[in-house]
Amino acid sequence: MTAPSRIRIGSAPDSWGVWFPDDPRQVPWERFLDEVARAGYEWIELGPYGYLPTDPVRLTEETARRGLKVSAGTVFTGLHQGPGVWEKTWAHVADNAALAQAMGADHLVVIPSFWRDDKTGAVLEDSVLTPAQWRDLTTQTERLGREVRERYGLRIVVHPHADTHIDSEKNVTRFLDATDPDLVQLCLDTGHYAYCGGDSVKLIETYGERIGYLHLKQVDPEILADVVARGTPFGPAVAQGVMCEPPGGVPALEPVLAAARALDVDLFAIVEQDMYPCPPDKPYPIAERTRRFLRSCGA
Known part of the structure; x- marks a missing residue:
């Protein structure tokens, strides 16, 4: 008889309104760490590179004394633009992956680049990829998965996201069908997937072997x-x-968590409530209530 899967709950700077390494409208990183621990979370993500200290010795000290551990780093990529952007992409990825590795994380969350600016809404490129761009996206993502695993021992988990080319059920399943499961797994964000019309429970039940992170x-x-x-x-x-x-x-989170448990694998489930910008006193009470709610769901 197999042991039940374990879902490890965490939170992220995003839930404190943090989208950028440095922004006067964001809470200081010390406050984020203090409050995420006080709200009852054990795991965190690194957030935008440079928001938390990038010296692993210092960050280890700061997280350890608050009882926190790091589950993943996050990178933004534009791999549909082809091999020409690889060097620039890798420079960004390497910094994040090295810090995530040093902090004991196993995952690197990969978010596709936006086709329109997330601050201004300005359209940056076509919202629909050409067949050639799809080929570049899938082959370059596989390359990224291979390089990150070989050099840093991390698994990449690609995050479908609103206003990117991996968003709806159609595009997510097209991406999964075209990539190697051994190299590319999915970070299923239940909010973004619902935002783009997708059904998270259906995706977990259909592509369960590809779900590497929530x-x-x-x-x-x-x-x-x-x-x-x-x-x-x-x-x-x-x-x-x-x-x-x-x-x-x-979506209702109880059925999502139930479907994830049925996969019989260990998964991180990181709470992210996009709130940029937000008043500094708003995130903590929400984080505490959310942690209580997830405990009521058995997580």
């Missing part, structure tokens, strides 16, 4: 309907409150 997030269906109707870019949609506190939105 981000737990919900969207407000009424605000989402307005965002979709108006074509609002992701950044302004977040400022409008499209990502909301569980259990007040969709």
Whole structure:
């Protein structure tokens, strides 16, 4: 008889309104670490590179004395642009991967580049990839998975994200079908997938062997309907409150967690409630209530 899978709950700087390495509207990193630990979380992600200390000795001291451990780093990539962007991409990836490795993490979350600016909403490129761009995206992502594993011992988990080319069920499944499961797994963000019309439980049940990591997030269906109707870019949609506190939105997280447990593998499930920008006193009470809610779901 196999042992039940273990879902390890964590949170991230994103849940404290942190999107950038340095921004006057964000809480200082010391406050984030203090509050995420006080809210009852044991695991964190690194967030944008440079927000937390990048010296692994110092970061280890700061996290250890708060009882925190690091589950993953995060990188943004534009791999659909082909081999020509590899060196620039790798320079960014290597810094993040080295710090994640030094902190004992096993994963690197890979987010595709936005086709429109997340602050201004300016359209940067076509929202639909050509067949050649799809080939570059899949082959370069496999290369990234191989290089990150060989050099840093980390698994990449690709994060479908609103306003990127890996977003809807159609594009997510196309991406999965075209990539090597041994090199490329998925970070399923329940909020982003719902934002783009996807069903997280269905994806877990259909592509369970590809799910390597979870981000737990919900969207407000009424605000989402307005965002979709108006074509609002992701950044302004977040400022409008499209990502909301569980259990007040969709998808319901109990069935998601149940489907994840049924995979019979160990998974990180990191809470992320996009709130940039937000008042400094807003995140902590939400984080504490969310942790309580997830415990009521058995997580």
